[in-house]
Amino acid sequence: MEKEYKSEEEFLKHYDSSRFEKLSATTDIAIFSVSSSKQENYRKLNNKHFSVLLVKRNRYPFKDMWCLPGGFIGVDETSEDAAKRILARETNLKNIYLEQLYTFDALDRDPRMRIISISYVALVDKNRLDDTLYENASWFNMQVEENEKEIKVNLDNGEENFDIVVKKTLKELTTDRYKYTVKKNDHLAFDHPLTIVSGISRIKNKLEYTDIAFNLMPEYFTLGELQQVYEVILGKKLLDPAFRRIIANKVEKTDKVRVDGGHRPSKLFKYRSDKK
Amino acid sequence: MEKEYKSEEEFLKHYDSSRFEKLSATTDIAIFSVSSSKQENYRKLNNKHFSVLLVKRNRYPFKDMWCLPGGFIGVDETSEDAAKRILARETNLKNIYLEQLYTFDALDRDPRMRIISISYVALVDKNRLDDTLYENASWFNMQVEENEKEIKVNLDNGEENFDIVVKKTLKELTTDRYKYTVKKNDHLAFDHPLTIVSGISRIKNKLEYTDIAFNLMPEYFTLGELQQVYEVILGKKLLDPAFRRIIANKVEKTDKVRVDGGHRPSKLFKYRSDKK
DNA sequence: TGAATAGTGTCTGTGAGACAATATTAT
DNA sequence: ATAATATTGTCTCACAGACACTATTCA
Numbered sequence: 001m002e003k004e005y006k007s008e009e010e011f012l013k014h015y016d017s018s019r020f021e022k023l024s025a026t027t028d029i030a031i032f033s034v035s036s037s038k039q040e041n042y043r044k045l046n047n048k049h050f051s052v053l054l055v056k057r058n059r060y061p062f063k064d065m066w067c068l069p070g071g072f073i074g075v076d077e078t079s080e081d082a083a084k085r086i087l088a089r090e091t092n093l094k095n096i097y098l099e100q101l102y103t104f105d106a107l108d109r110d111p112r113m114r115i116i117s118i119s120y121v122a123l124v125d126k127n128r129l130d131d132t133l134y135e136n137a138s139w140f141n142m143q144v145e146e147n148e149k150e151i152k153v154n155l156d157n158g159e160e161n162f163d164i165v166v167k168k169t170l171k172e173l174t175t176d177r178y179k180y181t182v183k184k185n186d187h188l189a190f191d192h193p194l195t196i197v198s199g200i201s202r203i204k205n206k207l208e209y210t211d212i213a214f215n216l217m218p219e220y221f222t223l224g225e226l227q228q229v230y231e232v233i234l235g236k237k238l239l240d241p242a243f244r245r246i247i248a249n250k251v252e253k254t255d256k257v258r259v260d261g262g263h264r265p266s267k268l269f270k271y272r273s274d275k276k
Numbered sequence: 277m278e279k280e281y282k283s284e285e286e287f288l289k290h291y292d293s294s295r296f297e298k299l300s301a302t303t304d305i306a307i308f309s310v311s312s313s314k315q316e317n318y319r320k321l322n323n324k325h326f327s328v329l330l331v332k333r334n335r336y337p338f339k340d341m342w343c344l345p346g347g348f349i350g351v352d353e354t355s356e357d358a359a360k361r362i363l364a365r366e367t368n369l370k371n372i373y374l375e376q377l378y379t380f381d382a383l384d385r386d387p388r389m390r391i392i393s394i395s396y397v398a399l400v401d402k403n404r405l406d407d408t409l410y411e412n413a414s415w416f417n418m419q420v421e422e423n424e425k426e427i428k429v430n431l432d433n434g435e436e437n438f439d440i441v442v443k444k445t446l447k448e449l450t451t452d453r454y455k456y457t458v459k460k461n462d463h464l465a466f467d468h469p470l471t472i473v474s475g476i477s478r479i480k481n482k483l484e485y486t487d488i489a490f491n492l493m494p495e496y497f498t499l500g501e502l503q504q505v506y507e508v509i510l511g512k513k514l515l516d517p518a519f520r521r522i523i524a525n526k527v528e529k530t531d532k533v534r535v536d537g538g539h540r541p542s543k544l545f546k547y548r549s550d551k552k
Numbered sequence: 553t554g555a556a557t558a559g560t561g562t563c564t565g566t567g568a569g570a571c572a573a574t575a576t577t578a579t
Numbered sequence: 580a581t582a583a584t585a586t587t588g589t590c591t592c593a594c595a596g597a598c599a600c601t602a603t604t605c606a
Contacts, residue, residue, distance in 0.1 A: 008387070011336035017389040021351045022298035025392065042606075043556040060287035075297045075390050078381050099452045103379045103394050105354050111284070113293040114351050116301065118379050118392075172549050173491050176375045215449050224557070241560075242595060263557035264603035273448050318578075319583040500584070517587075518568060539584035540576035 024115045027082040028070035028192065030101065030199035031090065033126045034216050034229050035139055043262040048228045049141035051126075052196060053090060054155070054188075056136035061111050062189030066155075068196070069137070070117070079118040087122055090137060092130045097123040097215040102198055109191045117190070121199045123215040144200060144235055150183060151197050162186065164193040207233055211250055214271040222258055222266040223251070300391045303358040304346035304468065306377065306475035307366065309402045310492050310505050311417055319538040324504045325417035327402075328472060329366060330431070330464075332412035337387045338465030342431075344472070345413070346393070355394040363398055366413060368406045373399040373491040378474055385467045393466070397475045399491040420476060420511055426459060427473050438462065440469040483509055487526055490547040498534055498542040499527070 005011040031053040036046040054066040069090045073082040080098065087096055098120055105116035126139075133139075143154040151166045165184035170177070185193045206212050207230060216229055227243050249272070256268035281287040307329040312322040330342040345366045349358040356374065363372055374396055381392035402415075409415075419430040428441045441460035446453070461469045482488050483506060492505055503519050525548070532544035 005336055008336050008339065011339075012387055015388050017300075020300050020348045022300050023349075023351055024293075024296050024298050025301070041556085043604090045557070060281055060284050063284065063287075072296045073299075075299055076383065078383060079379065079392075080381075095450045097450050100378065102376065103355065105356075105394070107352065107354060111288055112291050116355075116394075118381070173487065173547075174371045174373050177486055210453055211449065222558085239596065239598090240558085241562095241597085244559080245595080259604075261557075262555070262605040264559080266558055271449075317583085319581095321584075498585085515569065515571090516585085517570085517589095520586080521567080535577075537584075538578040538582070540586080542585055 024113065025073045025079070026070050026115055026117050027073055027079050027086060027120060028068040028117050028190075028195055029083050029086055029098075029120045029122050030068055030196055031087070031122045031124060032199065032203060032216075033124045033129075033139065034232060035126055035141055045224060045228070045261070048225075048232045050144070050200075050232045051139045051141045052155070052199075053133075053137055054140050054157075055090075055134075056138070057189055058136060065189040066138075066140075066160075066187055066192075067189035068119075068192050073118070080120070083120040083122070090134045091124060093124060093128055097212060099202075101195070101202060104191055104194060106191060117195070119195045119198075121202055123203070123212060125216055125218055127218045142196075142200070146235070151180075151200075153193075153196060153200070155187075160187070164188060164196070166193055166197045204233060204235075211271070211273070214250075217271070220254060220256055220268040220270055223247070223269060224266055226251070226269070300389065301349045301355070302346050302391055302393050303349055303355050303362060303396060304344040304393050304466075304471055305359050305362055305374075305396045305398050306344055306472055307363070307398045307400060308475065308479060308492075309400045309405075309415065310508060311402055311415055321500060321504070321537070324501075324508045326420070326476075326508045327415045327417045328431070328475075329409075329413055330416050330433075331366075331410075332414070333465055334412060341465040342414075342416075342436075342463055342468075343465035344395075344468050349394070356396070359396040359398070366410045367400060369400060369404055373488060375478075377471070377478060380467055380470060382467060393471070395471045395474075397478055399479070399488060401492055401494055403494045418472075418476070422511070427456075427476075429469075429472060429476070431463075436463070440464060440472070442469055442473045480509060480511075487547070487549070490526075493547070496530060496532055496544040496546055499523070499545060500542055502527070502545070 033051050035049045035051045039047055053069060055069050057063055057065055057067055069086050071082065071086050073079050083098055087098065101119040101121045103116060103118045107114060138157045140155040140157045145152045150168055153164050155162055155164065163184060167181045167183040169179040169181065171179055180194050180197055182191065182193045203212065213229055217226060223244060226247065227238060230243065231238055251269040252272040254268050254270055257265050258268055259265040309327050311325045311327045315323055329345060331345050333339055333341055333343055345362050347358065347362050349355050359374055363374065377395040377397045379392060379394045383390060414433045416431040416433045421428045426441055426443050428439055430439050439460065443457045443459040445455040445457065447455055456470050456473055458467065458469045479488065489502065489505055493502060499520060502523065503514060506519065507514055527545040528548040530544050530546055533541050534544055535541040
């Protein structure tokens with residue numbers, strides 16, 4: 001039974017904040033970007049890959065495994081502030097695209113104790129990044145294969161290469177569209193395969209009805225480059241005329257030109273937010 | 277500096293779970309439904325309203341204000357389990373549609389202390405509900421008006437009627453599509469206006485590309501009723517032929533018929549999950 | 553000159569929006 | 580008969596998919 005209080009102030013004065021059990025909370029961020037790798041053929045464009053930043057853990061639990069950048073949320077900071085703090089530690093950039101993704105809270109997701117993870121997705125333009133990475137961080141190119149039953153992501157940082165497989169359970173009604181469960185994972189700590197797959201799925205969806213792609217682009221870019229970014233994230237080739245129609249009112253042609261190979265030079269465009 | 281451990285087991289044995297500050301977590305659920313109200317005209321169909329279940333608080337903080345059903349998350353239950361526990365308390369139904377919405381964690385969202393809220397959205401078919409409601413619960417019909425700058429929701433349970441207004445800030449790139457902030461609210465506790473508005477927005481979006489609407493429907497329904505549900509949630513009239521085209525492969529015609537007024541009877545349909 | 557990308561024109565089929573027309577019921 | 584909903588037909592316009600064609604560069 002609760003005592004009677006005359007006012008909210010009086011109630012708060014007597015409130016015992018230890019009445020309910022508390023738990024720990026962390027933030028984990030799926031920082032995505034698009035990497036380029038040179039082609040041998042001087043005529044061809046750079047190869048692009050959708051990529052994610054992982055950190056090698058140097059302490060228990062999951063020592064020596066890879067994980068998403070993250071950390072504990074202080075009692076005096078919001079999860080978003082914590083995410084920004086971690087982003088600032090991992091990159092040299094301000095004003096990074098940051099969006100809350102999902103709160104993972106399975107009871108056994110951390111062997112230490114009950115720790116929930118309020119996860120975020122961030123998008124960065126790799127061109128603006130320093131090459132120097134914090135601690136044991138490394139960019140992994142992702143190759144995503146998805147069918148009705150599962151999603152396989154191949155992760156490759158040039159030295160290490162491994163797959164994670166996440167099973168999709170379609171629950172029809174009575175729950176969200178899909179429920180993900182880890183099916184194969186030997187290299188990632190915690191439930192981070194779920195975070196990565198959820199993040200990819202979120203970005204893929206939003207790519208089609210928002211302008212988030214431009215967070216992955218430098219100020220000036222060619223339409224070919226922009227199309228490549230869409231293609232590596234969506235995981236399929238797009239037809240040039242259709243693509244140009246779709247993004248026509250999101251970009252603005254500049255008088256700059258890029259000459260970069262044995263082929264016709266391309267005009268440089270920039271993002272136009274005042275689109276109709 | 278961290279001590280050296282020989283194995284993860286050894287590390288876990290010595291782990292001090294009080295090393296990091298902890299915080300409290302609650303679950304709040306926006307339980308949505310569609311209410312019907314009889315029309316005076318015998319020919320006309322029932323009027324439908326998109327509605328949300330609110331509870332009048334009988335204790336501090338925010339005593340005597342309305343809030344979403346919710347409660348603290350135990351250390352040994354997931355937020356989803358907590359949400360199901362609360363749903364079971366408020367309704368008599370099993371297998372309710374339940375989806376994680378967002379984690380709200382502004383530092384000042386609760387005057388007692390730092391409490392984050394992992395919020396959920398639930399959809400129920402009011403026809404299957406008992407009329408008896410738990411404690412001080414009450415269904416409020418919602419009238420939503422949205423423009424570029426803000427979202428106004430009028431809440432009405434037959435006895436009380438009030439507005440909440442939430443401001444939309446468009447952050448273009450560098451963050452999610454919109455950021456919501458409470459602009460006017462005299463009747464709802466905590467940051468629940470944000471939860472309600474976020475929930476409405478989520479359901480509105482998913483209505484178009486998923487089958488969630490059928491969670492709001494009884495087993496057998498007419499296409500007119502189904503269309504009404506879409507219309508009250510989307511907040512606009514739809515054209516009959518277009519609507520029927522869209523949902524054609526999601527429903528299955530039965531040989532049942534509903535005769536209910538001074539107009540042509542309608543065939544009853546049911547949900548068909550094996551759609552192409 | 554050839555291989556590659558850049559950029560545009562155009563045809564066609566699909567599908568949404570709009571409107572019209574017919575069917576059926578209780579009062 | 581009338582007012583309401585139920586149901587279907589069809590026209591048009593916009594647009595995505597598909598393909599073809601031209602432009603331009605460097606080795």
